[in-house]
Amino acid sequence: MNALPAASTGSRIKGLWFVFSLGKNTIRGWSSILSGLERIYVDNALVSERRSWAKSSKHTFAVAGEEYAVAFRTISILEGHIECSLLKDGQAKQTYLAKYLPRKPISIVHLLLGLAAGFGVGFLTGHFQRSLWTILGFVFLVHLVRERTRETRSFSIEEIKPA
Secondary structure (H helix, E strand, O other): OOOOOOOOEEEOOOEEEEEEEEOOEEEEEEEOOOOOEEEEEEOOEEEEEEEOOOOEEEEEEEEOOEEEEEEEEEEEOOOOEEEEEEEEOOEEEEEEEEEEOOOOOOOHHHHHHHHHHHHHHHHHHHHOOOOHHHHHHHHHHHHHHHHHHOOOOEEEEEEEOOO
């Protein structure tokens, strides 16, 4: 098993880590954006695991005989805003907000390349008398390679004051 992170961090592929300090204990909440799997660790021990596709979920556990909870809440799927709170007695002790970092705006070069690719697909389909599905399969393959080779979109995670 990989070492658990010491600080909050996140990515689309590896998921989001929220790290809370609780005296001598460290509580970590992890959430996968892709699979919906959530895990809670107290120090390095897994204490809760569940898959959730709901907008909010809560994991309850005990630390040194006291009951705590970690709550995940999706604020905006499109903007990638996800909140994670450490709760004691229903009150937030510490809260983090994860947000997608904005991408660079599309350049005129990329726009022109996209238009040229669209024209090329139409031309190749007519000229070589191939089915549209063959050409679209090729375009999908090119898109897949592009997605795998470009830098992934990352997150910023910041502590916010509990409401």
